[in-house]
Amino acid sequence: MRQSKLFxxxxxxxxxxxxxxxxxxxxxxxxxxKEMAGVYDLLPLGxxxxxxxxxxxxxxxxxxxxxxxxxxxxxxxxxxxxxRWSSDIIDNWFKTNLxxxxxxxxxxxxxEPMTVMMKNYISSYKDLPVYPYDxxxxxxxxxxxxxxxxxxxxxxxKALYSFSKDLEEHNEFYExxxxxxxxxxxxxxxxxxxYLTFASGGSFSKYSHEFQTISDxxxxxxxxxxxxxxxxxxxxxxxxVLDNLGLxxxxxxxxxxxxxxxxFSIGDKYSKPIDLKYKDEEGNExxxxxxxxxxxxxxxVGTVAEILSDEKGLIWPESIAPFQVHLLTFGKNENLFRExxxxxxxxxxxxxxVLFDDRDLGPGQKxxxxxxxxxxxxxxxxxxxxxxxxxxxxxxxxxxxEFISADRVISxxxxxxxxx
Amino acid sequence: MRQSKLFxxxxxxxxxxxxxxxxxxxxxxxxxxKEMAGVYDLLPLGxxxxxxxxxxxxxxxxxxxxxxxxxxxxxxxxxxxxxRWSSDIIDNWFKTNLxxxxxxxxxxxxxEPMTVMMKNYISSYKDLPVYPYDxxxxxxxxxxxxxxxxxxxxxxxKALYSFSKDLEEHNEFYExxxxxxxxxxxxxxxxxxxYLTFASGGSFSKYSHEFQTISDxxxxxxxxxxxxxxxxxxxxxxxxVLDNLGLxxxxxxxxxxxxxxxxFSIGDKYSKPIDLKYKDEEGNExxxxxxxxxxxxxxxVGTVAEILSDEKGLIWPESIAPFQVHLLTFGKNENLFRExxxxxxxxxxxxxxVLFDDRDLGPGQKxxxxxxxxxxxxxxxxxxxxxxxxxxxxxxxxxxxEFISADRVISxxxxxxxxx
Numbered sequence: 001m002r003q004s005k006l007f008x009x010x011x012x013x014x015x016x017x018x019x020x021x022x023x024x025x026x027x028x029x030x031x032x033x034k035e036m037a038g039v040y041d042l043l044p045l046g047x048x049x050x051x052x053x054x055x056x057x058x059x060x061x062x063x064x065x066x067x068x069x070x071x072x073x074x075x076x077x078x079x080x081x082x083x084r085w086s087s088d089i090i091d092n093w094f095k096t097n098l099x100x101x102x103x104x105x106x107x108x109x110x111x112e113p114m115t116v117m118m119k120n121y122i123s124s125y126k127d128l129p130v131y132p133y134d135x136x137x138x139x140x141x142x143x144x145x146x147x148x149x150x151x152x153x154x155x156x157x158k159a160l161y162s163f164s165k166d167l168e169e170h171n172e173f174y175e176x177x178x179x180x181x182x183x184x185x186x187x188x189x190x191x192x193x194x195y196l197t198f199a200s201g202g203s204f205s206k207y208s209h210e211f212q213t214i215s216d217x218x219x220x221x222x223x224x225x226x227x228x229x230x231x232x233x234x235x236x237x238x239x240x241v242l243d244n245l246g247l248x249x250x251x252x253x254x255x256x257x258x259x260x261x262x263x264f265s266i267g268d269k270y271s272k273p274i275d276l277k278y279k280d281e282e283g284n285e286x287x288x289x290x291x292x293x294x295x296x297x298x299x300x301v302g303t304v305a306e307i308l309s310d311e312k313g314l315i316w317p318e319s320i321a322p323f324q325v326h327l328l329t330f331g332k333n334e335n336l337f338r339e340x341x342x343x344x345x346x347x348x349x350x351x352x353x354v355l356f357d358d359r360d361l362g363p364g365q366k367x368x369x370x371x372x373x374x375x376x377x378x379x380x381x382x383x384x385x386x387x388x389x390x391x392x393x394x395x396x397x398x399x400x401x402e403f404i405s406a407d408r409v410i411s412x413x414x415x416x417x418x419x420x
Numbered sequence: 421m422r423q424s425k426l427f428x429x430x431x432x433x434x435x436x437x438x439x440x441x442x443x444x445x446x447x448x449x450x451x452x453x454k455e456m457a458g459v460y461d462l463l464p465l466g467x468x469x470x471x472x473x474x475x476x477x478x479x480x481x482x483x484x485x486x487x488x489x490x491x492x493x494x495x496x497x498x499x500x501x502x503x504r505w506s507s508d509i510i511d512n513w514f515k516t517n518l519x520x521x522x523x524x525x526x527x528x529x530x531x532e533p534m535t536v537m538m539k540n541y542i543s544s545y546k547d548l549p550v551y552p553y554d555x556x557x558x559x560x561x562x563x564x565x566x567x568x569x570x571x572x573x574x575x576x577x578k579a580l581y582s583f584s585k586d587l588e589e590h591n592e593f594y595e596x597x598x599x600x601x602x603x604x605x606x607x608x609x610x611x612x613x614x615y616l617t618f619a620s621g622g623s624f625s626k627y628s629h630e631f632q633t634i635s636d637x638x639x640x641x642x643x644x645x646x647x648x649x650x651x652x653x654x655x656x657x658x659x660x661v662l663d664n665l666g667l668x669x670x671x672x673x674x675x676x677x678x679x680x681x682x683x684f685s686i687g688d689k690y691s692k693p694i695d696l697k698y699k700d701e702e703g704n705e706x707x708x709x710x711x712x713x714x715x716x717x718x719x720x721v722g723t724v725a726e727i728l729s730d731e732k733g734l735i736w737p738e739s740i741a742p743f744q745v746h747l748l749t750f751g752k753n754e755n756l757f758r759e760x761x762x763x764x765x766x767x768x769x770x771x772x773x774v775l776f777d778d779r780d781l782g783p784g785q786k787x788x789x790x791x792x793x794x795x796x797x798x799x800x801x802x803x804x805x806x807x808x809x810x811x812x813x814x815x816x817x818x819x820x821x822e823f824i825s826a827d828r829v830i831s832x833x834x835x836x837x838x839x840x
Binding site: 005006007008009011033035036039040041042043044046047050065067068069070071072073074075076079094095096097102103104106113117118120121122127130132137139141153154 | 425426427428429431453455456459460461462463464466467470485487488489490491492493494495496499514515516517523524526533537538540541542547550552557559561573574
C-alpha cells in the first residue's frame with residue numbers, strides 16, 4: 001500500500017485524557033482513533049493487526065474442531081432471566097433504552113444465548129461434542145476504562161463454547177484448548193512472556209485457567225514458577241493451593257500481568273436452568289456439560305503495544321504486523337524513485353506486504369514515522385544506500401543496518417523468515 | 421467440510437412467528453438462527469455466505485480507492501448533538517440505558533462519527549479525496565421487523581463515506597461507485613434483476629440513487645425502463661420527473677422491489693455543523709463535500725434467498741454459495757464410501773469447497789437436504805451411479821443429471837466455471 005493513500009497521520013501527542021501507554025502509542029501511530037473512554041475505532045493499520053490476530057486464532061480454533069458462527073449483539077431478556085438478567089449481578093452490562101416496551105441486553109458474553117440456540121441442534125449423544133465459536137465485538141460498561149485497548153467498553157474477542165457429554169469428554173477438550181492457546185501466544189510472539197495461570201474456579205472446578213502476560217501495566221498479580229512454566233493468580237494464592245499444585249514458595253517470582261485469555265469449566269450451570277439435555281446411548285436424559293474459552297483480541301493488540309515497544313514507538317512481531325516491509329525512499333532523484341517503485345512491485349508480486357512511503361517528506365520524518373509504526377523490516381532506497389552498493393535494510397527490533405543489492409531483498413526476507 | 425461436523429440440522433418447519441419466506445428458508449436450511457424479531461445469528465453456512473458477499477464488496481470498494489476501517493457500535497451524544505441526536509428525528513434509534521450518567525447511541529449509521537474522526541486527518545486539499553469504509557453490524561429498532569433478513573434490527577452492511585474537495589470531485593466518485601455497485605450485483609448473480617433507481621435526494625441533489633432488486637417481497641414500488649436499464653422510485657414518480665429523465669410512461673413497467681443499496685450526496689450537511697474544513701491551493705478554507713454509500717449485506721442474503729429459490733429450497737449462485745460442491749454418498753458399501761472420501765480430498769486439493777454429506781442417513785433425506793441448502797453442484801456417489809459409469813452430477817438450478825467418471829469431476833467443474 002502507498003502511504004500517500006493511507007489517510008491516517010502520525011501525531012506527536014496522544015489526546016490529553018489518554019493515560020495508557022498502549023493507546024497513546026496506537027493513537028500516535030494511527031492504528032486507532034479514540035471515540036470515547038474505552039471505545040476505539042480501528043483505523044486501516046489497526047484493522048490489519050486485528051485481522052491477523054483473528055486469523056491466527058481462527059486457524060487454531062478450527063484445528064481443534066471449533067466451528068465459527070456469528071452471534072448477535074442484541075440479546076433478549078427472556079434468554080437471561082433464568083440466570084443473570086438482574087443488573088445486581090453484572091453491574092457493567094449495557095442495556096438498551098425502552099422503545100415500544102422493549103429492553104434488550106447488549107452482548108457482554110454469549111453462554112446463555114448459545115445454550116438456548118443449541119437446544120435446536122442437540123438432542124442425542126450423537127450430536128456431541130460440538131464447539132461453536134465467535135469472533136466479534138462485545139460490550140462492557142467498565143466504570144474505570146483507563147487502560148487503553150487492554151480494557152475496552154467495546155472490544156473484540158474470540159469466545160468458544162464447548163458442549164460435551166460428560167466431564168471426561170469435557171476434560172479432553174480442555175487440555176486441547178490449553179495447547180491451542182499456547183500455540184496462539186507463540187505465533188503472536190509473546191509466548192515466552194505468557195503463563196498458564198491457576199485462578200479461582202467457581203462451582204464446577206477447583207480452578208479456572210488464565211493466560212497471563214507479564215507487564216507492569218497489568219492489573220493482576222501472579223506468582224510464576226519458571227521451571228514448571230506455570231503461575232498462580234494472587235486471588236487463589238495460599239499455602240494450601242501451592243501444596244496442591246506441587247509448587248514451592250522459594251521457586252516463585254511475583255509479577256504484574258495482563259489476563260489475555262481464560263478457560264472455564266461451566267458444567268451444567270447454564271444447561272440446567274435452560275434445560276439443554278441430550279439422550280445418552282441408553283436413552284437416559286442428561287444435561288450437557290459446558291465450558292467457555294475467551295481470548296481478548298483487541299486486548300492482545302494493546303498488550304503487544306504495551307510490552308513490545310520502545311521510546312521510539314511500536315515493534316510488531318512479523319506474524320501480526322500490519323505490513324512486513326516498510327519501504328522508504330529519500331530525495332527527489334527520479335531514477336531512485338523509479339527503482340523504489342520497481343522494488344515495491346517486486347515485493348508485492350512475491351507475496352510480501354509492503355507499506356511504501358511515497359510521500360513528499362524529508363528523511364527525518366519518514367524514519368521517525370517508520371519507528372513509530374513499527375513494521376518489522378525497514379528498507380531505505382537513497383543515494384547514500386546506492387553508494388553503499390544497494391538498499392539499506394534494518395529490522396525494527398535491532399540496531400544493525402545492512403546494505404544489500406535490490407535484487408537480493410526478497411531472498412533476504414524469505415530466509416530471515418525461515419530462520420525464525 | 422464434513423456434514424457430520426456441521427452442528428446445524430435442517431428443519432421441516434420454521435418458527436411459527438416467522439412470516440417471511442427468506443427467513444423461513446434460511447432457518448429451515450440451517451443458515452441462521454432467530455434470536456428475536458429482526459435479529460438473527462449467523463450459523464456456519466450463513467456466515468460463509470456473508471463472508472463471500474463481504475469479500476466481493478471489499479474487493480470492489482478497494483478497486484475504486486476505498487480504504488477499510490472498523491468504526492465502533494457505541495457512539496457518544498456529543499458527536500450527534502449538532503445534527504441528529506434528538507429522538508424525534510430518528511425514532512428507531514437504540515440508545516443505552518443510563519449507567520453512571522452515561523447514555524450512548526448504538527450505531528445505526530456513521531456519518532457524524534466519521535466526520536468528527538476525519539477532523540484529525542483532513543486539513544489540506546492534499547488530504548482529499550479519501551474514501552473510508554466499514555463492513556459491520558448496525559442497529560435499527562424497526563417496529564415492524566417482519567421481513568426476515570431483508571429488514572433487520574441488527575444487520576450487516578457496508579457503508580462508505582466519501583470526502584471530496586468539491587462537487588466536481590464528488591461527482592466523479594459518485595459515477596465510479598455506481599459502476600462498482602453494478603459490478604457487485606453482477607458478481608453476486610442478481611445483476612439482471614437489479615436496477616439503478618432514481619429516488620428522493622434531500623437538500624444536496626435533486627435525486628439520490630438506489631439499487632432496487634425486483635421481488636414481490638419488496639417494500640418499494642419502482643417503474644422500470646428496461647431498454648434504458650434504469651428505474652424511478654414511486655416516491656418521486658411524476659410527469660415532471662419522467663420528463664426530466666427523458667423517460668416515457670408507455671415504456672415503464674411497475675414492479676415491487678427491494679432497496680439493496682443506496683448512494684447519497686450529502687454536501688456539507690454534516691461537515692458544516694461539525695466544522696470539517698480543508699485549505700485549498702490558494703489557502704482558502706472550505707467545507708469538505710461528502711457522500712454516503714450503503715449496501716445491505718445481510719439484506720442481500722435475504723434478497724437472494726427470496727428471489728433465487730424454489731419449492732424445494734435455496735439456490736445459491738456459485739460466487740456466494742457456502743460451498744461449491746455438495747458431495748453425497750449413498751448406502752453402506754465400503755468401497756463406494758472410500759471412493760467418496762478420495763473424491764472429497766481430490767476436490768479440496770483442487771481448491772474446490774466441498775460439503776461432504778458423510779452422515780448415516782438415507783438417500784431421500786440427503787437429497788432433500790441438498791435441495792434445501794442449495795449448493796450449486798450436487799455430486800452423488802452411489803451404486804446406481806457406478807452402474808452408469810461413474811458419479812452423478814447435477815446443478816441445483818437444473819433438472820439435467822449427468823453421469824461422469826470420478827476423475828473427470830474436477831475438470832467438469834472448472835470448465836463450467838469458465839463458461840459462465
